[in-house]
Amino acid sequence: MRVGLFIPCYVDQFFPSAGMATVELLENHGCDVAFPEAQTCCGQPMANAGCSGDAAAAARHFVDTFSGYDYVVSPSGSCVAMVKHQYPKIVGNAASSVVSKTYEICEFLLDVVKVTQLQASCSKLVAIQMACHGTRELRLATGSERPALPTFSKPRQLLEMVDGMQLVELQRPDECCGFGGLFSIDEVDVSCAMGDDKLSDFQQARAELVVSTDMSCLMHLGGLSSRQDRGLKFAHIAEVLNGDWA
Amino acid sequence: MTEARTSILAALRENRPKGEADLVLEDIAIQYEDPFVSFSAMMKKNGGLVVAMDSADSAVADFANRCGPDGVLLEGELAVAENAAIWIPFRDEAERARPFLAETLAVIVRRADIVSNMAQAYARIGTGELPGYGVFMAGPSKTADIAQCLVIGAHGPIEFVTYLV
Amino acid sequence: MKHPEAAAGFVADSAKSSWHDQALWGVRTKRDAAVSAIPEWEELREQGARIKAWSLAHLDDLLVQFEAQCQQNGIVVHWAADGPEHNRIVHGILAKHRVKKLVKSKSMLTEECGLNEHLEAQGMEVIDTDLGERIVQLRHEPPSHIVLPAIHLQKEEIAETFHKTMGTPADMTDETELTRAARKDLRERFLQAEAGVTGVNFAVADKGIVVVCTNEGNADLGAGLPRLHIACMGIEKIIPKFDHLSVFTRLLARSATGQPITVYTSHFHKPKPGGEMHVVIVDNGRSALLGRKDFRRSLGCIRCGACMNTCPIYRRSGGHSYMATVPGPIGSTLAPSKDPKTHDSLPFASTLCGSCTDVCPVKIDLHQQLLAWRGELVKMGYGDRKKIRSMKLAGKVLSSPTLYKLAGIGARIALRGPRFVLPSEAKKWLTNRDLPPVPAESFRARYRRHQK
Numbered sequence: 001m002r003v004g005l006f007i008p009c010y011v012d013q014f015f016p017s018a019g020m021a022t023v024e025l026l027e028n029h030g031c032d033v034a035f036p037e038a039q040t041c042c043g044q045p046m047a048n049a050g051c052s053g054d055a056a057a058a059a060r061h062f063v064d065t066f067s068g069y070d071y072v073v074s075p076s077g078s079c080v081a082m083v084k085h086q087y088p089k090i091v092g093n094a095a096s097s098v099v100s101k102t103y104e105i106c107e108f109l110l111d112v113v114k115v116t117q118l119q120a121s122c123s124k125l126v127a128i129q130m131a132c133h134g135t136r137e138l139r140l141a142t143g144s145e146r147p148a149l150p151t152f153s154k155p156r157q158l159l160e161m162v163d164g165m166q167l168v169e170l171q172r173p174d175e176c177c178g179f180g181g182l183f184s185i186d187e188v189d190v191s192c193a194m195g196d197d198k199l200s201d202f203q204q205a206r207a208e209l210v211v212s213t214d215m216s217c218l219m220h221l222g223g224l225s226s227r228q229d230r231g232l233k234f235a236h237i238a239e240v241l242n243g244d245w246a
Numbered sequence: 247m248t249e250a251r252t253s254i255l256a257a258l259r260e261n262r263p264k265g266e267a268d269l270v271l272e273d274i275a276i277q278y279e280d281p282f283v284s285f286s287a288m289m290k291k292n293g294g295l296v297v298a299m300d301s302a303d304s305a306v307a308d309f310a311n312r313c314g315p316d317g318v319l320l321e322g323e324l325a326v327a328e329n330a331a332i333w334i335p336f337r338d339e340a341e342r343a344r345p346f347l348a349e350t351l352a353v354i355v356r357r358a359d360i361v362s363n364m365a366q367a368y369a370r371i372g373t374g375e376l377p378g379y380g381v382f383m384a385g386p387s388k389t390a391d392i393a394q395c396l397v398i399g400a401h402g403p404i405e406f407v408t409y410l411v
Numbered sequence: 412m413k414h415p416e417a418a419a420g421f422v423a424d425s426a427k428s429s430w431h432d433q434a435l436w437g438v439r440t441k442r443d444a445a446v447s448a449i450p451e452w453e454e455l456r457e458q459g460a461r462i463k464a465w466s467l468a469h470l471d472d473l474l475v476q477f478e479a480q481c482q483q484n485g486i487v488v489h490w491a492a493d494g495p496e497h498n499r500i501v502h503g504i505l506a507k508h509r510v511k512k513l514v515k516s517k518s519m520l521t522e523e524c525g526l527n528e529h530l531e532a533q534g535m536e537v538i539d540t541d542l543g544e545r546i547v548q549l550r551h552e553p554p555s556h557i558v559l560p561a562i563h564l565q566k567e568e569i570a571e572t573f574h575k576t577m578g579t580p581a582d583m584t585d586e587t588e589l590t591r592a593a594r595k596d597l598r599e600r601f602l603q604a605e606a607g608v609t610g611v612n613f614a615v616a617d618k619g620i621v622v623v624c625t626n627e628g629n630a631d632l633g634a635g636l637p638r639l640h641i642a643c644m645g646i647e648k649i650i651p652k653f654d655h656l657s658v659f660t661r662l663l664a665r666s667a668t669g670q671p672i673t674v675y676t677s678h679f680h681k682p683k684p685g686g687e688m689h690v691v692i693v694d695n696g697r698s699a700l701l702g703r704k705d706f707r708r709s710l711g712c713i714r715c716g717a718c719m720n721t722c723p724i725y726r727r728s729g730g731h732s733y734m735a736t737v738p739g740p741i742g743s744t745l746a747p748s749k750d751p752k753t754h755d756s757l758p759f760a761s762t763l764c765g766s767c768t769d770v771c772p773v774k775i776d777l778h779q780q781l782l783a784w785r786g787e788l789v790k791m792g793y794g795d796r797k798k799i800r801s802m803k804l805a806g807k808v809l810s811s812p813t814l815y816k817l818a819g820i821g822a823r824i825a826l827r828g829p830r831f832v833l834p835s836e837a838k839k840w841l842t843n844r845d846l847p848p849v850p851a852e853s854f855r856a857r858y859r860r861h862q863k
């Protein structure tokens with residue numbers, strides 16, 4: 001199967017190892033991965049700023065770039081949610097060629113590739129930073145708001161396939177980290193207060209490494225942690241699943 | 247008055263969402279094997295007292311001992327297991343505020359009148375003649391308006407006793 | 412002032428902001444526990460949403476039916492197009508009965524209309540009787556939450572208010588003693604009141620019943636003691652059938668406070684013998700909102716407050732930072748429909764985390780509405796112009812692979828350079844946060860090597 005890889009703009013520039021881990025994971029599980037060089041951004045920053053016209057231009061470009069692949073996979077739940085939930089609203093029918101075949105990496109590995117084991121180990125105490133759009137839009141896990149439903153978590157299910165994995169339990173497992181794109185700038189005070197609370201939750205649980213399906217959360221949390229010398233490490237879930245944190 | 251009525255209704259007609267399908271609701275509400283047990287547990291959680299009695303007469307006697315003249319004793323028509331609410335229809339109309347002024351309020355309900363859930367409760371109430379005023383009561387009055395600290399006894403009764411007969 | 416500045420003020424007192432966050436998270440936790448006890452919860456929410464959607468599609472008919480039923484039961488029905496008309500009607504009824512003192516139980520609608528101020532200006536004494544509302548009334552503040560009006564205050568602050576206004580000992584900070592003091596003070600006022608005003612949680616069209624849900628018993632005392640009862644409701648409080656009450660009474664308290672039901676669920680069907688009951692039906696912008704397809708579902712709100720308790724922004728910024736009658740996620744979608752200019756920062760006071768949408772007992776798509784509002788506001792010309800210009804530029808860059816590559820290289824160089832060359836947004840980022848170290852190679856570069 002031909003998989004078109006979508007790497008969000010900030011991952012391309014700042015977190016190349018998250019992107020590479022995604023490539024290797026997919027290739028090791030038999031996918032024929034291609035990274036179309038013409039790709040830019042899913043358009044989420046513009047859409048979230050209320051500029052849906054400008055987001056539409058980016059969205060059309062995304063559709064043109066990716067419509068020829070069997071699947072589109074991305075190591076960003078937030079971008080995937082944008083494609084699946086917002087594209088139909090902003091570019092209408094044009095979106096249909098990508099909407100149903102675009103996947104976040106964890107759901108792709110479990111639901112399409114049907115991965116049951118991984119060649120990876122990890123020696124750290126790991127906390128999962130459940131990114132909001134992954135939880136509440138892509139439904140990668142049962143949100144804490146819906147306790148009457150059966151509990152599952154795709155990121156957790158995959159992490160548990162990693163040798164030696166020790167996951168810690170948070171007091172508020174899926175509370176928002178406070179990034180929120182432009183929110184992190186517009187509402188800088190609330191954003192940082194939220195991030196600080198998250199960091200404290202990781203630390204009370206004795207986590208050493210924080211993993212997430214979205215690097216954007218980790219860019220914000222990592223930025224706060226590093227400024228305060230909290231000593232936490234951060235990694236994209238694909239890196240851990242790929243054995244980069246053995 | 248009529249002017250506002252006319253303009254509101256006209257605006258609502260104009261802006262009315264179209265194509266809403268018929269409203270048919272399935273019966274989904276939880277059923278309890280032993281409604282009596284659930285009711286009692288819930289009432290305790292709500293801060294009320296549950297006293298099992300063999301007859302209404304012994305309940306009246308217990309009530310006289312327990313509360314003296316300041317208490318009010320009422321009859322409940324049905325009770326609900328899922329939340330310990332007791333339906334109290336006010337057919338004697340002069341009584342409306344009296345139970346809310348009492349320090350202790352006691353209610354007699356027949357065990358046989360405990361239903362599982364609110365859907366069953368409303369279905370039953372709806373078949374009879376509705377009172378001018380009726381209240382589901384589920385324990386003593388309470389508030390947490392001061393710093394989220396629970397206090398039993400706000401404006402209404404401070405003590406709530408249920409006699410199940 | 413806009414939300415970010417108002418929020419910054421609240422967050423600056425980090426001990427209090429964190430206490431506020433935890434107090435409300437506690438309510439959210441209780442809600443979760445109550446919800447877990449109901450296996451059919453998600454279906455129940457669906458039913459709640461469907462009844463509300465159906466009601467909104469038949470509001471005109473339902474209101475007419477409700478009016479006829481009420482009249483048959485001896486209840487007088489009034490219609491008000493807006494807040495001022497509502498206030499005039501209520502005042503007119505009170506004046507006719509020569510009322511000087513009245514008690515009021517919680518009603519966000521009268522708050523929205525400014526009823527207290529209106530009546531007080533005409534020489535009437537209005538006493539809010541819900542404990543939380545009484546506390547903020549004594550402090551001359553607006554409520555900061557629709558279910559927990561005084562949640563922004565700690566015990567000591569309330570003790571001080573009671574000391575100043577009711578003469579309780581200055582060091583009396585125990586919640587039970589404070590509550591008892593208020594009970595005693597208000598009991599007198601209930602007995603003296605010549606009229607009671609209540610809000611309405613649900614108005615049942617097929618029977619002409621008004622349902623009021625409280626925990627304290629204040630609405631029943633206020634409606635039951637004086638001869639005159641006036642219930643004020645927005646047009647959206649209508650539900651079609653008596654049976655539908657079961658769905659909403661099952662949803663409301665569990666969502667609001669985690670109780671299985673409010674202590675009192677009171678059904679007013681007829682005036683008391685020798686008494687009078689009036690219902691005032693108010694539009695005040697609601698019929699216009701019904702015409703806006705992206706936003707009309709917000710009219711289904713049953714005012715449980717769950718979206719506030721779960722909102723990570725609300726919990727840390729406090730209700731007053733919204734500067735709207737209804738704060739939090741639902742307030743942030745309701746407020747701009749009335750006055751987009753004043754409230755243009757509210758739809759942006761969200762990370763769009765979606766927690767509000769998932770707790771809402773009637774499944775209002777709150778975070779989607781906030782996103783849609785952003786678009787509307789930009790179209791109307793509100794919001795931050797500078798940001799919009801930069802988005803226009805970003806839009807161009809991001810739809811062009813060449814420009815995008817150039818911009819990427821530019822950003823990497825800029826971020827290695829001294830901070831003063833950064834745009835103001837990056838400076839804001841850097842006040843409390845570091846940027847990630849810039850790697851030697853971008854993903855693209857590494858991928859190209861990997862391919863060889």
Ligand code: SF4
Nearest residue numbers: 712713715716718771
């Ligand atoms: S929008 Fe939903 S969650 Fe928020 S107050 Fe209304 S009903 Fe409750």
